[in-house]
Amino acid sequence: MFIQIDSQSSTPVFEQIVREIKSAVARGACRPGDVIPPVRQLAKQLLVNPNTVAKAYRDLERDGVLTTRRGAGVFVALGARKLCHDERRRDLHSEMARVIAEAQRAGMSNDEIARLIKQLLNVDTNELAIEQ
Amino acid sequence: MFIQIDSQSSTPVFEQIVREIKSAVARGACRPGDVIPPVRQLAKQLLVNPNTVAKAYRDLERDGVLTTRRGAGVFVALGARKLCHDERRRDLHSEMARVIAEAQRAGMSNDEIARLIKQLLNVDTNELAIEQ
Amino acid sequence: MFIQIDSQSSTPVFEQIVREIKSAVARGACRPGDVIPPVRQLAKQLLVNPNTVAKAYRDLERDGVLTTRRGAGVFVALGARKLCHDERRRDLHSEMARVIAEAQRAGMSNDEIARLIKQLLNVDTNELAIEQ
Amino acid sequence: MFIQIDSQSSTPVFEQIVREIKSAVARGACRPGDVIPPVRQLAKQLLVNPNTVAKAYRDLERDGVLTTRRGAGVFVALGARKLCHDERRRDLHSEMARVIAEAQRAGMSNDEIARLIKQLLNVDTNELAIEQ
DNA sequence: GTGGTCTAGACCACG
DNA sequence: GTGGTCTAGACCACC
Numbered sequence: 001m002f003i004q005i006d007s008q009s010s011t012p013v014f015e016q017i018v019r020e021i022k023s024a025v026a027r028g029a030c031r032p033g034d035v036i037p038p039v040r041q042l043a044k045q046l047l048v049n050p051n052t053v054a055k056a057y058r059d060l061e062r063d064g065v066l067t068t069r070r071g072a073g074v075f076v077a078l079g080a081r082k083l084c085h086d087e088r089r090r091d092l093h094s095e096m097a098r099v100i101a102e103a104q105r106a107g108m109s110n111d112e113i114a115r116l117i118k119q120l121l122n123v124d125t126n127e128l129a130i131e132q
Numbered sequence: 133m134f135i136q137i138d139s140q141s142s143t144p145v146f147e148q149i150v151r152e153i154k155s156a157v158a159r160g161a162c163r164p165g166d167v168i169p170p171v172r173q174l175a176k177q178l179l180v181n182p183n184t185v186a187k188a189y190r191d192l193e194r195d196g197v198l199t200t201r202r203g204a205g206v207f208v209a210l211g212a213r214k215l216c217h218d219e220r221r222r223d224l225h226s227e228m229a230r231v232i233a234e235a236q237r238a239g240m241s242n243d244e245i246a247r248l249i250k251q252l253l254n255v256d257t258n259e260l261a262i263e264q
Numbered sequence: 265m266f267i268q269i270d271s272q273s274s275t276p277v278f279e280q281i282v283r284e285i286k287s288a289v290a291r292g293a294c295r296p297g298d299v300i301p302p303v304r305q306l307a308k309q310l311l312v313n314p315n316t317v318a319k320a321y322r323d324l325e326r327d328g329v330l331t332t333r334r335g336a337g338v339f340v341a342l343g344a345r346k347l348c349h350d351e352r353r354r355d356l357h358s359e360m361a362r363v364i365a366e367a368q369r370a371g372m373s374n375d376e377i378a379r380l381i382k383q384l385l386n387v388d389t390n391e392l393a394i395e396q
Numbered sequence: 397m398f399i400q401i402d403s404q405s406s407t408p409v410f411e412q413i414v415r416e417i418k419s420a421v422a423r424g425a426c427r428p429g430d431v432i433p434p435v436r437q438l439a440k441q442l443l444v445n446p447n448t449v450a451k452a453y454r455d456l457e458r459d460g461v462l463t464t465r466r467g468a469g470v471f472v473a474l475g476a477r478k479l480c481h482d483e484r485r486r487d488l489h490s491e492m493a494r495v496i497a498e499a500q501r502a503g504m505s506n507d508e509i510a511r512l513i514k515q516l517l518n519v520d521t522n523e524l525a526i527e528q
Numbered sequence: 529g530t531g532g533t534c535t536a537g538a539c540c541a542c543g
Numbered sequence: 544g545t546g547g548t549c550t551a552g553a554c555c556a557c558c
Contacts, residue, residue, distance in 0.1 A: 007333055008331065008333075012334065014542080014543085023237075023238075027237075027239060048543085049335075049336075049542090051542090051543055052543055088238055089238075092234060092235050092238060092240075095231050095234075096252055097252050097255075100249070100253060102227075103224050106158070106221075110253045113253065114253065116228065117228065117232070117249050118246070120229050121232060123229075144547080145549080146548080170529085170530065170531080171530080171531065172530085172531095180549085181550045181551070182551095183550075184548085184550085186531070190532090194326065199404065201403055201404075201530090201531095202409075202531070202532090202557050203445075203529080203531075203557040204445075204530065204531095205530060205531080206530090276532080276533060277534080278533080290502070302544085304545085312534085312535095313535045314536095315534075315535075316533085316534065316535085318546070318547075319533090321546085322547090332547090333546095334541080334543075334545075334546070335541080335542035335543035335544080335545050336542085337545060337546080338545090338546075352502055356495070356498060356499050356504075357512070359495050359498075360512065360513065361519075363488070363491050363495055364513070364517060366488060367488050367492075369419075370419075370484055370485075370488060371423060374517045377517065378513070378514070380489070381492065381510070382510070384493050385496060385506045385509065387493075409558080410558085445557090445558045447557090448557080451557090451558085530556100530557075531555105531556090531557085532554100532555080532556085533553100533555080534552105534553080534554085534555100536550100536551085536552090537550085537551090538551105539547100539548085539549085539550105540547080540548080540549105541546090541547085541548105542547100543545075
């Protein structure tokens, strides 16, 4: 379970944890039925207050991503995979729409936007290639 | 000077004011040397406490967008246009890069991303066409 | 953290706090990573409204001297030492240049200025010697 | 009567006017008995509110630098030359002492300070030479 | 009239 | 507990 937290970011730590776990489930790094690290252990690992991790787990349970079995631990819920996958698609879609609308409002033509995106796609691909 | 504030939004009111004014300067609605509405007047107009507007103006002054002439009022600074314009470009660029990186991390291929973007561009164009 | 505030001074209290903290960082009394007293505590200590201290901290954060970790407190930023040190040198330099330019404009020869400075250096040294 | 005003400066405009006139009297550019430009004329020349100039003249009259003869205008007072000259010397002296004390408090040795001053004296001399 | 500073006190999110 | 935001209202300097 590799989770990256940026304590400087303006998005709350508990929200970062929620996102990271949802992302891990969405891409199959955590499968339904898998055990999730206990609150205290993850808190220690991330150098974060246990209450923060607990709040993240609570939110994830409310969203149906995790289930707690008393005495046994916290597990990835059964329908979680599809849930997270769909949610991420939805989020991506709306975020892209928002950014594009912003660019258009700022006066960029569709051609400019397309060109910029193409450029970014290549850059990112190269960076990924280097990382491999 | 038309400024829209959403008091329900989670982003602070004073930040919304900052953004709106930067946006107005970036698109040329306010030109360097122009007077900005006095703190109390804008506060009354937005149904907001004067201190909140003052905080926004203070931030804008620190960013070099506004300059205050004591007793006379607040004015758009000389280099403000370029400043705001560049900042907006930079923000747009980094936001796009972030969204694209997220999409790639989620397993979307470059082709899928490009197709989605093309689709969104058309949608937005049509919406704009309808609005006209 | 010893901070002296002169509530009679014409320079605003929050600016005095900013200066004092920058000075403490510059001379190494506060090191990067150190905790800064909480807003309310320092406010109580200085007999000042918490908002005033908060304003000072806000400015210091914008200047890169402090960083806030939500819910945890305020800390001296990593690059703060060099930042404050350099700024102080720069300020001193420009102030000296200004005073000397004024003296020359007032018709003092370089020799006169040099003699006066030498005299002042000795006076200050003696005063320091007495204090020890 | 050449007066330079910096409307951006943090020192009030009326104070800048006071200083400039005292400086002119101190260096003999205005001699006792000379007429000073009327409030409205100077205000127009400096692109400043007449009230601001009026306040400056009031302060200068209070300090014994100017005298108003009703219907005739404003004049440099008789003892003004010595007054301004002495005051400037006093100000220069105390400012130098303050700057030097600051430098010492910042940890600069007397040698360092002396070297820096020597350097600044040369720079300023050269700059003046270029301007001539 | 203008903005700047400060106080007092409230509410909220975060850890 | 921490800081962040906002309100209400006061006082001041400057123009």
